Amino acid sequence: MKKFLVSLVFSLLSLSSIAQIYDPVDWKFSVRDIEGNEATLVITAHIEPGWHVYSQFIDEGGPIPTSFRFDPDDGYELKGTVSESPKAISAFDPNFNMQIAWHKTRVDFRQKVKLNEPVMTINGTLEFMTCNDTNCLPPEEVPFSIDIDASESFASSQSAPAANNTSSEAIVENKEIALDVDEKKQDTLESQLIAASRDSIAEDTLLAAANSRDVVARDMEAETTKSQGNEERSLWAIFIAGLVGGFAAFLMPCIYPMVPLTTSFFTKQSGSRSKGIWNAIVYGVSIIVIYVALGMVITLIFGASALNQAASSAWFNLAFFVIIVIFAISFLGAFEITLPSRFVNKIDNQSNRGGLIGIFFMAFTLALVSFSCTGPIIGYLLVEAVSKGSLLGPAVGMLGFSVALAIPFIIFALFPAFLKEMPKSGGWLNTIKVSLGFLELALAFKFLSNVDLAYHWGILDREIFLAIWIVIFAIFGFYLMGKIRLSEADQIKIISLPRLFVAMLVLTFTVYMVPGLWGAPLKGISAWLPPQPTQDFDLNKLTYGGFSSVESGGESAVEKKYADIFHAPHGLEAFYDYEEGLAYARKVGKPALIDFTGWSCVNCRKMEASVWPEPEVLKRLKEDYVLISLYVDDRTELDDYEKYISDFSGKKISRIGQKWSDMQASVYGTNSQPYYVIVDHDGNKLVPPQAFNLDVQNYVDFLQSGIEMFKKSK
Structure with missing residues (x-):
């Protein structure tokens, strides 16, 4: 009996931790x-x-x-x-x-x-x-x-x-305050200290208040440190992207052939080897200064608030899409993006001044002359940095880019013998340029997808996005195989092994994406794709609860009978309306799983992405339950006759989301999502509800217990 009471107490405590307002x-x-x-x-x-x-x-x-x-x-x-x-x-x-x-x-x-x-x-x-x-x-x-x-x-x-x-x-x-300590809590704690001191109560009160203050301060310091850590990781990612872009720019036709010429100039024209090395180092540092200054200019032009806005603005993302597409087309050979020749010649003349200033202008001339090759790379890096919303992002990105670009000039000046080992210039340089063009073209659609999702245009759904990527990478693979030529420089007699392996990798990636057209999750690139529910054609959606899509001329019996049904993640189908969901559950003789969720609920998405796809969970959701998803943040207005004043909260209920939120709070005593309730055909709760829990076995047990209890109740 004692054990029973203890277990009952713990059960009540666990339930109270879930169901509360x-x-x-x-x-x-x-x-x-x-x-x-x-x-x-x-x-x-x-x-x-x-x-x-x-x-x-x-x-x-x-x-x-x-x-x-x-x-x-x-x-x-x-x-x-x-x-x-x-x-x-x-x-x-x-x-x-x-x-x-x-x-x-x-x-x-x-x-x-x-x-x-x-x-x-x-x-x-x-x-x-x-x-x-x-x-x-x-x-x-x-x-x-x-x-x-x-x-x-x-x-x-x-x-x-x-x-x-x-x-x-x-x-x-x-x-x-440096640690952003909550002023309200600080004032309260100070009042406790003064009161305790005046009334002489309490060393214990004094110590408790002081300890509380320390806890608050430590919490705030930890939060600040965490925020700084996120910022640092973001900047490191931008820096690494800049490094990769800089090494790619080094292999461009506008820069690579200039390396031996520039290095020879410093080693032979400087009078001594030590002076030549020094001049090469100054040249490399000048390249870094020039590009970092460009990043700083971008920051000054936009400002911190504009950078934050760019990170979340649909119009900024649309502008980024257009800019990157133009850069990609340039790399593919349609045209070259060049700076005015008069400006370039004016800077080039300054390089004849000699000394450190002359070397600086030599580096400046390199940056201007090579702009047709580096411009698209720099443009994409700056767009990526700006879209992160970080104040230092553009400067850090350009630091990585310029370091990668400057290092080869310095290394070859230190070790001239390495020049003999450099591969000769040729058509392979143009191949790298065109390859980057294909990659930029594919990545550009990610920015367009952001705009499409923000404004709910429905133009770039998941299957359309995948179709575009499949076409781009298929053409890319055939280009590497020599089946498609974009210029005279693309004429090849023999495919080198590195080129063959890269072509195989690109074509393999293309084939990997093809099943996604029929609803495959493609977890490897899911972060780049539009969400799964935006896909219209999904084989996983064609059956539900034993009803085949071939019935009624291709429309499932569920969809034909109930207008409020919609496609949920992972090929599931769910009812949007509580009453219709229960009516259908009664018709097919299954229990109903009420999913209190939200379009904007982060933890709901985590459950759907991590728990629902597991085979043991997905099988039960498809075969044993009628899913009723009630979105508490749906802004659709109720009809006038459906609006009411809540007896529970006293608030006016005028939207569908408010209706479901009020129902959750008044019936089940909680207002948090996700929240899962298994009910019978009359809406009676069968087993204790579940909230957020990423333990798959726990969710399997929850669903299985609901099935068993439903059978017993019948």
């Missing part, structure tokens, strides 16, 4: 920096440990970004857009195939306003979404009102004592 974000609204007729609205989110709120700068197709809507009023005007501090943590999420940014612990959103009246109230609404490592909550709208009293500022713009106090307080409030 979460409210991890506390919003505060204030006004600061009132000077003259201007003020700054500050909207602060205090976030519980383990949770995070998404940044404003996330493209469509991912989690719901934080956004603000201010009610129009003649009493004020908005100045600029809403800024956020500290800088968001950013990383690539393979589940959404895009860059995602978020905030932890605390974030301040600031909006500057111009006041037309001294006393007024600014109203508005913010929308946000929050997740932790296991749960995501549905998007929530929070109305707010911020009262402003700027009577003294309007009366006089002079430095009155009160104004000075306000300014001083604003300075103190706006001062950023």
Whole structure:
């Protein structure tokens, strides 16, 4: 009996950890920096440990970004857009195939306003979404009102004592603490220390408060370190990409033949070997300075905010697509991208000045003359760096590129004998150039795919994207085999072994992609492809619960009977509507699996990508269950007669997503996703529900227990 009670207690505790209403974000609204007729609205989110709120700068197709809507009023005007501090943590999420940014612990959103009246109230609404490592909550709208009293500022713009106090307080409030410690928690802890000291209670209270402060500080320091680590990894990836691009540029027809000429100039014309080596080193360093300066110029032109916007802007991605396609066509031989000859000649004349300045202009001339070959590579690297949203990205990318480009000149100056071992120039240089053109053309469609997903055009679905890549790499492979020629330089009599092996690799990759046209997952390149559900033709979708697609003229019985069914991941089919899903489950005699999910739910995508594809899970989902997926963030408006005021929350329910979210909270006592409930034909819960858990065997046991309980209930 005792063991039974203990197990019962633990079971209740485990259930309570799953089914609960979460409210991890506390919003505060204030006004600061009132000077003259201007003020700054500050909207602060205090976030519980383990949770995070998404940044404003996330493209469509991912989690719901934080956004603000201010009610129009003649009493004020908005100045600029809403800024956020500290800088968001950013990383690539393979589940959404895009860059995602978020905030932890605390974030301040600031909006500057111009006041037309001294006393007024600014109203508005913010929308946000929050997740932790296991749960995501549905998007929530929070109305707010911020009262402003700027009577003294309007009366006089002079430095009155009160104004000075306000300014001083604003300075103190706006001062950023190095570790970004939560001010609210700090104030609370300080109050505890003072109270304990005054009342003499408590060494224990003092120690507890001090220890809590240390914990908060350490947590904030760890978060800052993690953010810096993500930034460093991103910069290292950009640097390595720059190195690869630099070595590729070295093998271009515009640069490779110049290496022996340039090296011979330094070794023979400098008067001594040591001076020649020194001049070659100066030449290499000059190349690095020139290209890094180019990266810095890009950063200065765009600025940090524009770089962040580029990382998530659909229009930036569309511009990147066009630019890279132009570069790719140039590499394929349609035309050459060159700089004005007058400018190039003017720089070249400066190289005759001699000395260090002359060597610098020699390096500058190399950069200009070789632009037709290096331009597309540099352009792609800069586009990649800018799309990462990192402030130092362009400069770091150009550092890697220039280091790889400069090293050969320095090495051959140090060891002239190596020049004899260099392969002679020939048609193989043009082959490398054309090969890079094919690669750039294929990669360009990734940027177009980002735009297509963001605006839901449905033009570049997964099978269309794959078809384009298959054609590009097939032509690439035949080109390497000598079956296709793009210029006179492509005439080859004998295919070398390296070229043959590369051709085999490219054609193998092409064949690997072909099954993807029929729905194969292609895990090796899934991060580059549009999501699986965007694929229209998928063999895995043609059967469901024993109904074949050949019935009813190619349309499954499920699809014909129920209009609200749609294709879920991995060839599954699911109902979008709860009542229709239960009706169909009753018809076919199967239990229903209610999947409370969201289009923007990160953890839902993780479950679908990691757990659902496993054979033991997928088999049960297809054969033993009717899947009902209820998206809590669906913005489709309900018909007027379906709208209602929730008895549970008191909020007005006007969207489909709000309806399912309200149902989840009121019936099952939780508001987090993913959340899986197995029910019978009357909607009765059969087994304890499951939340986020990547343990495949746990999910198999969950599904199997539901099947067994359903059979017993019958």
